[in-house]
Amino acid sequence: MAQTYLFLTLSQVLTAICLDFRGYEPQTMLFCEVLRALDAPGVKYRREPGKAGLWLSYGNQGKLRWLEGEALVDFMCRQIDNANLDPEHLAAICRMIFQTPCRVDRHPDTGQPGIVVQTDMAAFQCRQCGHCCRRLDYRDGMTQADLERLKKMGRNDILAWVRTTRTVRGDITHRIWVIPGTNEFAPSCPFLKRGGCPHQWICSIHDVRPDICRNYPVSRKHALMTGCPGFDIHTPGQPAPSGNPPNK
Ligand code: SF4
Ligand code: SF4
Numbered sequence: 001m002a003q004t005y006l007f008l009t010l011s012q013v014l015t016a017i018c019l020d021f022r023g024y025e026p027q028t029m030l031f032c033e034v035l036r037a038l039d040a041p042g043v044k045y046r047r048e049p050g051k052a053g054l055w056l057s058y059g060n061q062g063k064l065r066w067l068e069g070e071a072l073v074d075f076m077c078r079q080i081d082n083a084n085l086d087p088e089h090l091a092a093i094c095r096m097i098f099q100t101p102c103r104v105d106r107h108p109d110t111g112q113p114g115i116v117v118q119t120d121m122a123a124f125q126c127r128q129c130g131h132c133c134r135r136l137d138y139r140d141g142m143t144q145a146d147l148e149r150l151k152k153m154g155r156n157d158i159l160a161w162v163r164t165t166r167t168v169r170g171d172i173t174h175r176i177w178v179i180p181g182t183n184e185f186a187p188s189c190p191f192l193k194r195g196g197c198p199h200q201w202i203c204s205i206h207d208v209r210p211d212i213c214r215n216y217p218v219s220r221k222h223a224l225m226t227g228c229p230g231f232d233i234h235t236p237g238q239p240a241p242s243g244n245p246p247n248k
Contacts, residue, residue, distance in 0.1 A: 004122045007107055009114040013090060016117075018077040020097055023247065024225045026052035026068065031076055033096055038083050091115050099221045120220040124230045130201025131227055132216050133192045137247050139185060140167075141212030142174035150208065158205060161190055176210065 008016055021027065028047050031054060035045050046055040046064060053068025056075065067075055085093065087104040094102035094115055101118040142162055150158050163178040177186045191205045203209055217223040220231050226247075 006117045021073045128200045133189045138212050140173045142176045142210045146210045
């Protein structure tokens with residue numbers, strides 16, 4: 001059964017918030033709500049509707065200046081970190097960001113203080129719409145553990161579509177799904193098949209699929225932000241959002 005609650009220590013909460021800001025940017029309306037809730041002295045902000053950034057002034061700066069992308073995300077993460085929020089206030093900020101119930105608690109084994117985040121995954125049901133397999137970006141999603149597991153199972157039919165290579169930074173990555181004998185990504189996952197009903201898609205390697213597929217989505221917000229209808233928030237078969245595909 002899907003995990004419906006997640007315990008995060010206070011420092012893990014900050015990491016999760018920054019991951020959320022990075023994963024789903026730009027969330028400028030949310031950023032304004034968070035800044036309002038933080039009520040940081042000397043911080044002024046203004047949205048420009050339709051634009052992916054904020055006008056901000058902080059510290060000794062008098063004039064508002066435009067921040068977007070990584071710089072804006074870094075600014076938001078710093079604001080939350082510097083605010084030294086008490087756990088109750090941090091839980092309220094989490095509710096705003098993760099769009100799900102969050103409460104202060106202690107870890108049942110270690111007694112460490114933290115926040116319990118409700119992932120709401122018990123309410124999730126895959127509609128087999130194929131959106132995540134056809135539209136989201138999971139090209140670098142196969143892990144070393146997936147690879148070892150598939151090797152042990154002798155699944156050369158799957159491994160034939162995996163290409164191990166190095167990124168420009170020198171890290172090893174296992175790319176999926178690459179047409180065997182080429183450097184070309186397949187136009188879609190070769191293991192995705194049409195189901196018997198209209199708009200139904202089926203994973204033909206469901207039991208052994210990579211973890212990135214198995215773990216998608218991790219929460220209601222993840223589903224909402226990446227176009228998954230598994231919480232009945234969209235109609236199956238709805239086109240994906242335009243622009244670069246979000247990550248699976
Ligand atoms: S997008 Fe969601 S509902 Fe559709 S196939 Fe993927 S997990 Fe299932
Ligand atoms: S392996 Fe299965 S779940 Fe993953 S992208 Fe392909 S069809 Fe979808």
